[in-house]
Amino acid sequence: EVVLTQSPATLSLSPGERATLSCRASQRVSSFLSWYQQKPGQAPRLLIYDASNRASDIPARFSGSGSGTDFTLTISSLEPEDFAVYFCLLRSSWPPALTFGGGTKVEIK
Amino acid sequence: QVQLQESGPGLVKPSDTLSLTCTVSGDSITTYYWSWVRQPPGKGLEWIGYIYYSGSTNYNPSLKSRITISVDTSKNQFSLKLSSVTAADTAVYYCAREVTTLRYFDSWGQGTLVTVSS
Numbered sequence: 001e002v003v004l005t006q007s008p009a010t011l012s013l014s015p016g017e018r019a020t021l022s023c024r025a026s027q028r029v030s031s032f033l034s035w036y037q038q039k040p041g042q043a044p045r046l047l048i049y050d051a052s053n054r055a056s057d058i059p060a061r062f063s064g065s066g067s068g069t070d071f072t073l074t075i076s077s078l079e080p081e082d083f084a085v086y087f088c089l090l091r092s093s094w095p096p097a098l099t100f101g102g103g104t105k106v107e108i109k
Numbered sequence: 110q111v112q113l114q115e116s117g118p119g120l121v122k123p124s125d126t127l128s129l130t131c132t133v134s135g136d137s138i139t140t141y142y143w144s145w146v147r148q149p150p151g152k153g154l155e156w157i158g159y160i161y162y163s164g165s166t167n168y169n170p171s172l173k174s175r176i177t178i179s180v181d182t183s184k185n186q187f188s189l190k191l192s193s194v195t196a197a198d199t200a201v202y203y204c205a206r207e208v209t210t211l212r213y214f215d216s217w218g219q220g221t222l223v224t225v226s227s
Contacts, residue, residue, distance in 0.1 A: 001170075034213035036154075043203055043217035044154065055215065087154055091211040095170050098144075098156040098211055 002026055002092040004101035012109040019075040021104045023088035028068050032091040035064055035073045038103075039084045047086075048073060075106075083108050111136040113204045113218035121198075121225050127191040131204030131218060138162055138185045142207040144214065145178065145189045147200040155200075159207060160187055167211070194225045 003026040013019055023033065031051040036044035046055040048064035051071055061076040075082055088101040117129035131143065145157040158168035160178045168176045177190040191198060201222050205214040 032212055036214075043205075043220050044214070045217075046213060046215050049213040049215075089154075089156075089213065096167060096211055097169055100154040100156065102153050 002029060002090060002099055004088055004090055004099055006088060006101035006104045008104060010105045010107060012107050013078055014109045015078050015080055017078050019078055019106055021073040021086055023071040023101050025069045025090060029090055029092065031067055033071050034089045036087045036089065037084050038087065044087060082106065111206060111216045113206065113216060115202060115204050115218045115221040117221060117223070119222060119224060121194055121223060122227055123195055123225055124193055127194050127198060127223055129189045129202055129221065131187050133185045138180060138182055138187065142210050143180070143187045144205045144207055146203045146205055149200045157189065159210065196225050199223065199225045
């Protein structure tokens with residue numbers, strides 16, 4: 001069973017700064033990794049799918065990269081509305097299932 | 110634009126069965142895969158399982174023995190039953206759409222809180 005570890009647990013930054021979030025898999029995996037943003041009281045929102053493809057209507061400041069065991073979500077310049085919790089999600093081959101990472105909270109410094 | 114709406118009891122007794130329904134509008138349920146995801150208060154997300162309109166399912170191995178997901182194409186709905194619930198099953202339950210199997214969720218319901226308590 002694949003375990004996804006997100007780091008850091010909390011990222012304290014100021015608006016305009018660059019945010020780099022990590023999602024690491026316990027074994028080499030496919031690139032079927034996606035990233036979600038969740039704000040308090042709201043459902044998650046898809047940001048990135050297949051490791052590096054931006055979902056519809058997602059601003060260009062969000063980008064995804066990585067392969068193998070290490071994946072990264074980068075927010076190039078934080079806007080006030082970007083302060084939220086971010087989750088990664090991975091498809092595992094066997095058993096076929098979906099696994100979420102524990103999340104990274106991006107908070108205002 | 111697709112919309113998903115969860116419905117069901119907000120309070121379930123321990124050892125009972127939790128039952129939720131997701132109503133899909135703006136899209137045919139015969140088009141994609143449909144999942145349930147849950148989130149205990151203040152914690153992370155957990156995938157529960159998915160169903161295809163044909164009735165084909167795939168469940169989280171850790172919950173498989175207690176889960177049944179079904180679909181009603183005539184009502185454009187799919188449902189979750191989770192048996193023998195405990196306080197650990199208290200969570201916000203979301204329904205979500207997958208464009209292809211086990212890939213990513215592109216649309217979500219607003220979520221519904223289910224509390225397990227006597």
